[in-house]
Amino acid sequence: MxxxxxxxxxxxxxxxxxxxxxxxxxxxxxxxxxxxxxxxYLVASRGLATFFKNHVSVWDFLTKQNWNPGQVDKNGAALVGALPMIVGSFSVTVLSAVLATPFAIAMALFMTEIAPRRGTKFLQPVIELLVGIPSVVYGFVGLTIVVPVVRALVGGTGFGILSGTLVLFVMVLPTITSMYVDSLRAVPRFYREASLALGATRWQTTYKVVLRASIPGLLTAIIFGMARAFGEALAVQMVIGNASLLPHNLISPASTLTSVLTTGMGNTVMGTLPNNALWSLALILLLMSLCFNLIIRYIGKKGRMAK
Structure with missing residues (x-):
């Protein structure tokens, strides 16, 4: 007991x-x-030191075009204008996403709607292979193939926004494609069956029913791809030219936030203005990553509410 x-x-x-x-x-x-x-806390404290410790104006930091943290102008103000890097980062990010989206939609539709079995069997390993390739390989391929082709076709040195966009296009394409495939597969089957039962053709069902029902998933995939493109460093650094100048066209050498960070972080002393300015660039990257995540959550919430 x-x-x-x-x-x-x-x-x-x-x-x-x-x-x-x-x-x-x-x-x-x-x-x-x-x-x-x-x-x-680390990134914010270091990044904000540029404005509170070194007394650099936030407006000047975001809008001026001269980047040379170790020097000052005739008025004694530090040359820490980050506008060229901000413009460069957004340019390659937006252009690569715009270029990759149609290809991603076509590949995802082929895998899920047109020839699901053969498409998945052929394209899935290709997408997985593209995802697994290291960034330095993309950068090396861009340096040896993309840059000379751009130089031969459109002139200039070959380094610039266009070369960076083409390299990032290949890098973000598998991300957008794989996420959009999942979104298309999540569309209820009875949507397709109801459309076909009403007399719609296969293309009309795909275009007017499946695509429209998967728009939130597509937007989420695009934002994810842009987030990866915005934070990419090594591959872009190898083909964009690394010139801290405001780009005037697609073939002029430029720079991004990540390329300036990777090239300059090892050449500055902790606590100095040049080092704090680099931390401020890192803070911008962090804030943009948070914005991308908030946008993704908002789109996902709207998509669930629509269903």
Missing amino acids: EDIKRQLTHSSKATRQDRYGKLIAFLCTFLIGLLVASIL
Whole structure:
């Protein structure tokens, strides 16, 4: 009787395992949150030091075009105008997303609507291969193939926004495609069946029903692709020219936030204005990443509400 009472009043092995599992999950969540908060604090404190410690105007930092943190102008103001890098980053990001989206839509439709089995069997390994290729390989291919082709076709040195866009196009294409494939597969089958039952052709069903129902997923895929393109460093750095000048056309050498960070971070002293200015560029990158994530969450929420 005592054994039965003890068994009923004490926690079972399954209960103890459940508690241990919850404790481990809580600790992991806490550590991840602490890590994210630490990164945010580090980047924000270093980045804001440019404005509070070195007394650089935020407006001048975002709108001026001269970037040479180690020098000052005739008025004694530091030359930390980040506008060329901001324009360069947004240019290659937007252009690569615009260029990759039609190809991603066509590939995703082929895999899911036109020839699902053969399309998936052929294109899925290709997409996975493109995702797994390191950035330096993309950059090397762009440096040896894309840059000379651009130089031969449109002139100039070959380095610039156009070369960076073409390299990023190949890099973001598998991301947008794979995410949009999942979105197309998530469209309920009865949407297609109802459209076909009403007399619509296969193309009309695809264009007017499936595509429109998957628009939130497509927008999410595009934003994800833009987020990757905006944060890409090495591949873009190898083909864009790394000139801290405001680009006037697609073939003029330019620079991005990430390319300036990777080339300059090892050449500055911690706590100085040049180093703080680089941290300010990193803060802009972080804020843009947060904006991309907020946009994705907003689009996803609207898509769920529409369903």
